[in-house]
Amino acid sequence: MTALTQSVPARNERRYQFSWADAGPFLALAALLALGFLVNPDFLSATNLSNVITRSAYVAIIAVGATFVISSGGLDLSVGSMVAFIAGITIMFMNMMAPSLGLWAIPAGMAIAVVTGLLCGLANGVIVTVGKIEPFIATLGTMGIFRALITYMTNGGTIPIDRSLREAYRPVYFGTLGGIPIPILISAIVAVLGAFVLYKTKYGRKCAAVGANEDVARYSGISVIKTRTVAYVIQGVCVAVAAICYVPRLGAATPTTGQLWELQVITAVVIGGTALRGGKGRIWGTIGGAVILELIANLMVLSDFVSEYLVAAVQGVIIIIAMLVQRFSK
DSSP, X not given: OHHXXXXXXXXXXXXXXXXXXXXXXXXXXXXXXXXXXXXXXXXXXXXHHHHHHHHHHHHHHHHHHHHHHHHTTOOOSOHHHHHXXXXXXHHHHHHHHHHHHGGGHHHHHHHHHHHHHHHHXXXXXXXXXXXXXXXXXXXXXXXXXXXXXXXXXXXXXXXXXXXXXXXXXXXXXXXEEXXXXXXXXXXXXXXXXXXXXXXXXXXHHHHXXXXXXXXXXXXXXXXXXXXXXXXXXXXXXXXXXXXHHHHHHHSEEOTTTTTTHHHHHHHXXXXXXXXXXXXXXXHHHHHHHHHHHHHHHHHHHHSSSSOGGGHHHHHHHHHHHHHHHHHHTO
């Protein structure tokens, strides 16, 4: 009995032990804020920080879903194209239903966006798990499909939202609740739900187990196919939520919507401490990673150190460095 009672506190102590890996993204965030202030005092103004966090909300929302996919041992390169495709479907449906439903076409369009995202995620998951195709190849293929579909839908141009809906839909991006921009509130809700599922539910533990060792998870009675497929479905729903928030910003969908977002999403997840090889996911680190990326882009705009046109190049360097750190810290 004594050994048993001693082992329980020991396990709890290990469970809640402070980890520098967990704190890393937030230490980097604090250092970046300090550097930004030294470069330009306006960097830490409430207006600038609010704009930065609002712009990072879309990547953060998608990256929450990507945390599930990556921690389960998968990868999704199609998220940027999926955003564009879902945005196009949403606007087309809203415009079609506006004459009969009026402003009710907006919530109806949002529902269609979520269903479309769910189906896109399910398609990716089934191709990867049932089709047994490498996630990189499978989602590279769907990336091309989604981008081609939105290009076909727009005929190479744009799909603008109906004028009768535009003003009513604008608050989803430009509105505030209690002084906090709505996209920030939505991303916070998605992060809290994602953290609860990943850390507090059986599915979250299964997700990590499958990513850590697929064979061991299978022998333990975990359905690898179901677990990974659900992760892709979660990813698709998160992409849909991001698209819903993003559409009012420009009021249209184009073939370039969401371009290179897959790079930003994966970079945010890796910076946040989620292992790209699977088995470990950190939702709050992912959120911090998304904010870090947008802060770096903002700092490049406010300073003359590096051209703002090299933002994607800097993000590419960051993900390579983050992967090297993960590789040599194993």
